[in-house]
Amino acid sequence: MDYGHSERPSGAAALPTAIKILVAGGFGVGKTTMVGAVSETRPLRTEEVLTESGVGIDDLSGVEAKQTTTVAMDFGRITISDDLVLYLFGTPGQDRFWFVWDELSLGAIGAVVLADTRRLADCFPSIDYFEERGTPFLVAVNCFEGARQYRLDEVQAALNLDPEVPVLLCDARSRSSAKEVLITLVEHAMKIRDARHRVD
Amino acid sequence: MTLQGESAEHQWVDDHAGPVVRPYAVTGGRARPVTGTFDLISLVTATRKDVSPEIGLGPEHLAIVGLCQRMQSVAEIAAHLDLPVGTVRVLLGDLMARSLVQIREPQSTVGIPDHSIFEAVINGLRAL
Numbered sequence: 001m002d003y004g005h006s007e008r009p010s011g012a013a014a015l016p017t018a019i020k021i022l023v024a025g026g027f028g029v030g031k032t033t034m035v036g037a038v039s040e041t042r043p044l045r046t047e048e049v050l051t052e053s054g055v056g057i058d059d060l061s062g063v064e065a066k067q068t069t070t071v072a073m074d075f076g077r078i079t080i081s082d083d084l085v086l087y088l089f090g091t092p093g094q095d096r097f098w099f100v101w102d103e104l105s106l107g108a109i110g111a112v113v114l115a116d117t118r119r120l121a122d123c124f125p126s127i128d129y130f131e132e133r134g135t136p137f138l139v140a141v142n143c144f145e146g147a148r149q150y151r152l153d154e155v156q157a158a159l160n161l162d163p164e165v166p167v168l169l170c171d172a173r174s175r176s177s178a179k180e181v182l183i184t185l186v187e188h189a190m191k192i193r194d195a196r197h198r199v200d
Numbered sequence: 201m202t203l204q205g206e207s208a209e210h211q212w213v214d215d216h217a218g219p220v221v222r223p224y225a226v227t228g229g230r231a232r233p234v235t236g237t238f239d240l241i242s243l244v245t246a247t248r249k250d251v252s253p254e255i256g257l258g259p260e261h262l263a264i265v266g267l268c269q270r271m272q273s274v275a276e277i278a279a280h281l282d283l284p285v286g287t288v289r290v291l292l293g294d295l296m297a298r299s300l301v302q303i304r305e306p307q308s309t310v311g312i313p314d315h316s317i318f319e320a321v322i323n324g325l326r327a328l
Contacts, residue, residue, distance in 0.1 A: 018243050018273060018304070187322060
């Protein structure tokens with residue numbers, strides 16, 4: 001696709017802009033699978049190389065802190081229109097990469113927290129993080145074959161979620177299911193945005 | 201050197217060898233861009249069809265200009281060129297200082313997205 005800026009009569013307003021949504025959750029819960037299911041290309045991988053200045057500022061124990069660490073993030077792209085591109089970022093799983101989350105979540109319109117009912121606790125850190133930051137999020141329970149199915153209200157209660165946080169079942173491999181999750185998230189984020197805007 | 205021929209070279213360039221060039225070698229050791237911040241989803245477009253090699257521009261700079269004939273995010277450039285994001289930011293700073301690329305900052309750094317943006321995303325997702 002080609003974006004011919006110079007051919008547009010209206011100028012600056014027509015320049016495309018990008019927004020992002022995060023897909024978080026524990027290791028192996030299906031984040032990259034979901035990103036791949038709705039993206040227009042296979043998921044891409046980008047790496048941040050973190051040096052001493054970035055890693056473990058509270059770690060004064062010596063050599064370890066001087067190593068470089070690579071954090072990989074998988075992401076995908078959905079071109080909404082000529083003017084709007086949506087990026088989906090899978091968040092790196094390890095807790096020690098929280099500062100990468102800070103960069104990722106800055107300006108994100110919302111986050112999907114993927115959960116696996118066999119390892120529900122794995123998504124607690126993500127939920128805590130987005131609650132703390134005030135990032136709109138929902139919980140999508142990825143239905144793995146062979147896993148016991150729980151009712152959504154059971155999951156809601158187990159996660160001790162605000163009743164307004166949407167909880168839904170999904171199949172991270174399915175394009176239509178992943179689409180539905182994203183639409184629910186953006187609707188939820190829009191509601192929060194409008195409510196906050198009214199208060200301001 | 202006792203290593204010889206093809207087998208010796210392949211020892212160093214297979215997948216297990218890891219990066220052959222250190223990440224900041226292509227930036228001349230610089231870790232920060234001369235200008236700009238470059239969010240992961242800042243959109244980059246080349247301002248020219250192609251750039252001839254000149255002093256201060258390496259093959260990676262030229263590769264970015266080639267790639268950005270079609271609009272790309274900073275994250276996509278890093279993924280396609282297989283370079284760390286920090287390295288790409290430095291290279292983009294060089295290109296921006298020479299006006300060889302145009303950057304569009306994401307909506308989110310300007311402020312809370314407009315209601316209309318949310319609606320456009322919802323409609324766009326429904327239409328997928």
